[in-house]
Amino acid sequence: MSRKIAGPEIERLVQILARLPGLGPRSARKAVLALLKRRNDLLIPLSDALQQAVDKISECPTCGNLDTVSPCSICNDPRRDDSLIVVVEEVGDLWALERANVVSSRYHVLGGHLSPLDGVGPAQLNIANLIARAAAPEVKEIILALNATVEGQSTAHYISDQLAQATVTVSRLAHGVPIGGELDYLDDGTLAAAFKARRNLSS
DSSP states (O other), X not given: OOOOOSOHHHHHHHHHHTTSTTOOHHHHHHHHHHHHHTIIIIIHHHHHHHHHHHHHOEEOTTXXXXXXXXSOHHHHOTTSEEEEEEXXXXXXXXXXXXXXXXXXXXXXXXXXXXXXXXXXXXXXXXXXXXXXXXXXXXXXXXXXOOOSSHHHHHHHHHHHHHTTTSSSEEEEOOTXXXXXXXXXXSOHHXXXXXXXXXXXXXX
């Protein structure tokens, strides 16, 4: 029987942080201790920032990006190329492409990838909205910038099939993105090379 070494408030903090990607119970405890030790310059500002995020940040109804304005800043930017929509799995992938500055397009966030074993089908992803956006007359190309995983490529093939009757070019990133690689972990040069070498999926 393990001894209880902290109050319920601290334990709750540990349990919540342990749910974050890359953080297990041990890392979560270290993070909580760091926050508690630096209450004034870390814990309180973090608490304020989290509350502002809850109050002000929402999902863009057009593309699925996260922002404090709706539609998001990218969808509102008149300098973007309306003829090009880049499709990504998650918002983190969108941010990675924006950091690399390889394309000035519109985006579409699916919210994940197809995974029948996990109960994730087309209805659970933002695919229907993408099909509707692809029908807009100004849209000429859809780039499927999905992760080079089995699930990502299966999702790309499904979307390509759904867009077969649309009057748009459907392409995907070249093999500059390694098999098993995720966009958020790639360097800018790899992302740029992948965009330049993209190929058409409709032919």
